[in-house]
Amino acid sequence: MPTYPKSLLDLQFYSSQQIRDLFLKATQLKRTSAPTSSLGKTIALLFFEPSTRTRMSFESAAYRCGLGPMIFDGGPNTSLEKGETVEDSILNVAAMKPQIIVVRCKDEVQLNKLAAEIDIPIINAGWGVKGHPTQALLDAYTMFEAFTNLESKKLLIVGDIRHSRVAASHFELMPKLSVEVGICGPDHFLPEQAGVKVFKNLQLGLQWADAVMALRVQFERHADVQNLAGLEYKKKFGLNSKCLEAFRSDGIIMHPGPINHGIELETEVLSDPRCKIMQQVTNGVFIREAILREYYE
Numbered sequence: 605m606p607t608y609p610k611s612l613l614d615l616q617f618y619s620s621q622q623i624r625d626l627f628l629k630a631t632q633l634k635r636t637s638a639p640t641s642s643l644g645k646t647i648a649l650l651f652f653e654p655s656t657r658t659r660m661s662f663e664s665a666a667y668r669c670g671l672g673p674m675i676f677d678g679g680p681n682t683s684l685e686k687g688e689t690v691e692d693s694i695l696n697v698a699a700m701k702p703q704i705i706v707v708r709c710k711d712e713v714q715l716n717k718l719a720a721e722i723d724i725p726i727i728n729a730g731w732g733v734k735g736h737p738t739q740a741l742l743d744a745y746t747m748f749e750a751f752t753n754l755e756s757k758k759l760l761i762v763g764d765i766r767h768s769r770v771a772a773s774h775f776e777l778m779p780k781l782s783v784e785v786g787i788c789g790p791d792h793f794l795p796e797q798a799g800v801k802v803f804k805n806l807q808l809g810l811q812w813a814d815a816v817m818a819l820r821v822q823f824e825r826h827a828d829v830q831n832l833a834g835l836e837y838k839k840k841f842g843l844n845s846k847c848l849e850a851f852r853s854d855g856i857i858m859h860p861g862p863i864n865h866g867i868e869l870e871t872e873v874l875s876d877p878r879c880k881i882m883q884q885v886t887n888g889v890f891i892r893e894a895i896l897r898e899y900y901e
């Protein structure tokens with residue numbers, strides 16, 4: 605075995621034999637690019653928008669599956685800075701042959717086109733306001749743990765529903781599980797959504813629901829934040845211990861995170877025995893592990 609230079613900073617100290625040996629090794633590795641064990645298998649975690657829970661739970665799930673995470677936190681220190689597009693970044697990472705590509709990105713990115721072009725599964729980890737399917741699945745799983753039978757259960761989603769990719773995925777998912785969905789919030793936060801019950805009054809919604817999920821006010825998607833999510837909003841639609849007296853004692857309280865404390869949810873709610881927000885985070889690891897195993901095993 606030739607002894608290679610301790611570090612590879614330039615090629616001055618590589619012999620031609622060493623280079624030929626590297627070519628041979630690369631050829632062997634390429635021929636066995638689908639190893640039978642998880643050794644050498646990777647997963648690309650491409651986050652072009654900020655994330656804590658989704659990114660880290662996919663990372664944790666990847667380790668549990670034996671997949672090595674290739675993490676891309678889009679922004680400084682990536683070639684996006686040099687003008688490379690998100691689409692080109694995804695195509696280039698795909699060329700490195702991970703088993704799965706997980707992507708969080710803005711609405712404008714043509715994920716569906718890329719998914720059709722690339723022969724590697726792409727998992728949406730939050731796509732603009734279009735959807736966040738793995739979040740909806742972990743929320744539903746949290747409800748399943750609480751109620752076992754989800755048929756005819758009622759989920760009330762409160763807050764900035766119009767700008768929520770989580771809500772968009774729930775509108776797809778919940779009918780498949782025979783869960784009824786209600787929405788509650790001021791008019792400017794409510795979408796035109798067929799098949800859901802609309803509550804203008806939080807107390808009435810809470811009396812109706814088995815599970816309630818508060819959504820983050822998406823400050824980054826509003827110009828006039830103070831008017832949209834100020835004191836009046838908090839008074840009418842914020843979850844707190846007082847208003848939750850109207851909610852059933854065996855119901856569950858959820859929030860996909862991150863929380864705007866004191867706006868859509870008072871911190872005191874986190875100590876309510878019905879609150880499952882941290883359980884949702886834990887469940888995120890296992891739901892995502894289950895998904896990854898479906899895609900690569």
Ligand code: CP
Pocket residue numbers: 654655656657658659730736739860861862
């Ligand atoms: N719920 C969720 O998507 O959280 P992150 O933005 O932290 O991933």
